[in-house]
Amino acid sequence: MSGRPPDADSSGPVDPTDVDADQALVRGEDPPSRREPLSRERIVDSAVDYIDAHGLPSLTMRRLGQELGVEAMALYRYVPGREDLLDAVAGSVINEMEHDDEVVDQPHDGWQDFLQRLAHGVRRVALRHPKVFPLVASRPPEAPWLRPPLRSLDWVETFLAGLHAAGFSDRAAVSAYRSFTGFLLGHLLLEVANLGADLGPLDVIEDAEEPSPRELSAGYTHVARLRGMLSEDHAAEEFEEALEELLDRIALMLQLDARADEGPASP
Amino acid sequence: MSGRPPDADSSGPVDPTDVDADQALVRGEDPPSRREPLSRERIVDSAVDYIDAHGLPSLTMRRLGQELGVEAMALYRYVPGREDLLDAVAGSVINEMEHDDEVVDQPHDGWQDFLQRLAHGVRRVALRHPKVFPLVASRPPEAPWLRPPLRSLDWVETFLAGLHAAGFSDRAAVSAYRSFTGFLLGHLLLEVANLGADLGPLDVIEDAEEPSPRELSAGYTHVARLRGMLSEDHAAEEFEEALEELLDRIALMLQLDARADEGPASP
DNA sequence: ACCTGAACACCGTTCAAGT
DNA sequence: ACCTGAACACCGTTCAAGT
Numbered sequence: 001m002s003g004r005p006p007d008a009d010s011s012g013p014v015d016p017t018d019v020d021a022d023q024a025l026v027r028g029e030d031p032p033s034r035r036e037p038l039s040r041e042r043i044v045d046s047a048v049d050y051i052d053a054h055g056l057p058s059l060t061m062r063r064l065g066q067e068l069g070v071e072a073m074a075l076y077r078y079v080p081g082r083e084d085l086l087d088a089v090a091g092s093v094i095n096e097m098e099h100d101d102e103v104v105d106q107p108h109d110g111w112q113d114f115l116q117r118l119a120h121g122v123r124r125v126a127l128r129h130p131k132v133f134p135l136v137a138s139r140p141p142e143a144p145w146l147r148p149p150l151r152s153l154d155w156v157e158t159f160l161a162g163l164h165a166a167g168f169s170d171r172a173a174v175s176a177y178r179s180f181t182g183f184l185l186g187h188l189l190l191e192v193a194n195l196g197a198d199l200g201p202l203d204v205i206e207d208a209e210e211p212s213p214r215e216l217s218a219g220y221t222h223v224a225r226l227r228g229m230l231s232e233d234h235a236a237e238e239f240e241e242a243l244e245e246l247l248d249r250i251a252l253m254l255q256l257d258a259r260a261d262e263g264p265a266s267p
Numbered sequence: 268m269s270g271r272p273p274d275a276d277s278s279g280p281v282d283p284t285d286v287d288a289d290q291a292l293v294r295g296e297d298p299p300s301r302r303e304p305l306s307r308e309r310i311v312d313s314a315v316d317y318i319d320a321h322g323l324p325s326l327t328m329r330r331l332g333q334e335l336g337v338e339a340m341a342l343y344r345y346v347p348g349r350e351d352l353l354d355a356v357a358g359s360v361i362n363e364m365e366h367d368d369e370v371v372d373q374p375h376d377g378w379q380d381f382l383q384r385l386a387h388g389v390r391r392v393a394l395r396h397p398k399v400f401p402l403v404a405s406r407p408p409e410a411p412w413l414r415p416p417l418r419s420l421d422w423v424e425t426f427l428a429g430l431h432a433a434g435f436s437d438r439a440a441v442s443a444y445r446s447f448t449g450f451l452l453g454h455l456l457l458e459v460a461n462l463g464a465d466l467g468p469l470d471v472i473e474d475a476e477e478p479s480p481r482e483l484s485a486g487y488t489h490v491a492r493l494r495g496m497l498s499e500d501h502a503a504e505e506f507e508e509a510l511e512e513l514l515d516r517i518a519l520m521l522q523l524d525a526r527a528d529e530g531p532a533s534p
Numbered sequence: 535a536c537c538t539g540a541a542c543a544c545c546g547t548t549c550a551a552g553t
Numbered sequence: 554a555c556c557t558g559a560a561c562a563c564c565g566t567t568c569a570a571g572t
Contacts, residue, residue: 061565074537082565134405138456140463145490145497147457153487156497160489173489174496178505186453189405190414196407220420222427222440223412229441230412230423238445249512304555328546341556349546
């Protein structure tokens, strides 16, 4: 079965004297007067849903229009084009963290807790939208001082303000921002890739491509032997461990930074 | 200027009695008999060059055919389709490391040196092909036990065999493989993204999208203040530092692993 | 004000036909 | 054996026209 949505017209005869509106009613669509009007937000949300369900390559302006009960051309009143829509999609999912109660705006229990919550918030977004996350990860951000996956002004501000309030120097906060984003990007992209994220619906995969055991044992002795171990999914524990280590490293950097601030004349 | 290649026919009158071959000669093309035959390798190499030059979105089967002096349909004798071609492209650039003399097959100076060389080899690939690297990073690998960016059986085997030879236990080698890939993916993807990697030719960017300073100062006080510092490019040093830290972590893990092997009955 | 029809310049891919 | 022409079912996007 392909990703194409089923054609609702194909089941049963339709009186050809019906006017368009009546045919629409037969098909179960709301008449134009009753359906809520299009808006940029509704379009972006619908695009997120569509990618979650069918994968990025399946999202076309025409199919998205169909999803919204509208012709593709109508979308262009609210969105400049497909590329901008994808940017908006990436921004939208990362901003879902705004409604995540575990994620806080201000450190109230130390910066480590603050960053822990933030990291887990991003991870929840990635796992909720595994097919959208590669977009968050690899679309070029709108400014060189935004780095994926924290690719919105709001969250970078929250990050920096939080660390500032926790006593970080500017230098230390920026340094932490860099290592934090690198950490999130690597771990979460691997995690969603392992989920088979990139491609569309799973119907194409057919997992028939795996190298045969015969092929493997010829030369790839280590891979063959460790196959099982390599396939084990330890994403969650790995994430926790690596996050702890990252926080330790930041704490260390913080000490060095503070010492440098006291003045370079110390023993 | 768009990415579309210029039409060579458009400059000057052409005698309509010329046969196709002569017109081809006028255009400076080799006659079919003289040009070297198509091959999967030539197609993949050409695709890499094309993406390097014009970006992934600009690569179409038709334009790639044109680049090779052939109609698009001819490509399908050597490549099953566009998606498979992109997989081959990702595999091809990562395998460029085969010809990188700094990268070694066997650890001859300790595993740390071995991993240092491997990491820098992958980084050189990423910097040589910044527009291809997102493909290496986010295409789902052909088996669940291959993780980007080390997405080829050959390199995973080299990695595992190398650490094995250096005395790593299976468990330790697999654990190192996981953290190594996570590290590379995060850092290199950020680095190429910062280079403006994803999109096509630079002619579309026009850097007109940056939020205005006025907009910034309203609410985004920390981002505004740290703008300059955030834009600084420390990719190279960051990579070295983070790599050192990763190797330290692996060394630590190695000790714990060895101790666990001696038997859990130790004091 | 909001949406659609028709059109344009593209796509990927198949397959019978040419050399 | 290797490539092409013609065709099919799609794309994104524009714009005049409809309600």
